[in-house]
Amino acid sequence: MSERPRVVVSAGASADGKVALARDALLMRPPSSELWAALTPKASDAVDVIEVLRAQYGCNAFLEGSGSLVAENETPAALPAYDGDADGLYEHFLPADIVGQESPPHMWFTVVDGRGRVRWTEKHENWDALVLVSRATPTDYLAYLRRERICYLVTGDDHVDLPAAITAMGTELGITCVLSTAGGGLNGALLRADLIDELYVTVLPALIGGLGTPSVMDGPPLAVGEPATQLELLSAHTDTTGTVRLHYAVAGRRITLTS
Structure with missing residues (x-):
């Protein structure tokens, strides 16, 4: 079977794991776009994930x-x-x-x-x-x-x-590398299909709540007795705005890159 591209998920989420303000409140449209932007403090050392992945994997x-x-x-x-x-x-x-x-x-x-x-x-x-x-x-x-x-x-x-x-x-x-900036539905489908290699999560200092509000990984729940996907922490960063940036690899899928 042909080797597939590396799949990296990047998500911004509230402290309770929500990636939207409500179901069907599209973040690409106002007023949700403005409200979400207000939750995201501006940090001078913020990471541009796509630029990092371009440098590491030629992500396109x-x-x-x-x-x-x-x-x-x-x-x-x-x-x-x-x-x-x-x-x-x-x-x-x-x-x-x-x-x-x-x-x-x-x-x-x-x-x-x-x-x-x-x-x-x-x-x-x-x-x-x-x-x-x-x-x-x-x-x-x-x-x-x-x-x-x-x-x-x-x-x-x-x-x-x-x-x-x-x-x-x-x-x-x-x-060679795909960056998913999708919502919880597609990310959950990638998870269940065992396609995710890395995960970047930017945790915002805010709470949203709400039954049914999309989370980082939505979709079908695990079956009883089915194990969770284990992660390996690659880096963690906090800043004065209260934002936490986490970078994980799915266990067993970390690769060493040589220049």
């Missing part, structure tokens, strides 16, 4: 879930119906003029969106979009991605097969 992909961009109770704009040949849509869409460019170095903004909910209304000069879909993703959405020249990888039958998708990011695009 972010990973988000569609729930970070579209609330569960939100109805996305309708797409034109597709009445062409569906079979060709369920193949990886990686146009050579996008994937083959060498300058500037690629940074991929990757979204898991098996249900086809995200509408890509903005382009960004510093990264290219990549969508992870499945063979159950609506044809209308795949046709939309092709019209918009947005790359996608197809894995899984009724949902995105995360291990296969992460591996395909390496084999198809040369990605």
Whole structure:
């Protein structure tokens, strides 16, 4: 089996482990974005995780879930119906003029969106979009991605097969490290799929509470008698703002890098 990219999770959380103010309160939109920013003290020695990972592993992909961009109770704009040949849509869409460019170095903004909910209304000069879909993703959405020249990888039958998708990011695009800045739902799915190698947590000096409010790792609970994932502490840092920064490796997955 092909070696998959390294997967690192980076999360900012309250002292009680919450990564949002409430379920469906998207942190990328006001007023939640402003309220969350107010919880985050500014520190002069704050760590830029993506720059650290670029230096260590050549990291060139972010990973988000569609729930970070579209609330569960939100109805996305309708797409034109597709009445062409569906079979060709369920193949990886990686146009050579996008994937083959060498300058500037690629940074991929990757979204898991098996249900086809995200509408890509903005382009960004510093990264290219990549969508992870499945063979159950609506044809209308795949046709939309092709019209918009947005790359996608197809894995899984009724949902995105995360291990296969992460591996395909390496084999198809040369990605060596993926930084998940996603919410608890996708992070929990990565955990249950045994895909997480490292975890950065910035613990903010605030309490949020709330039954059902997303945490760093959401998703299905452990079965009775099933062991937790053990971590090895790599570093811990506190500052005068009350923020604590923790860096862990999943036990047995720490690697030694040589220059």
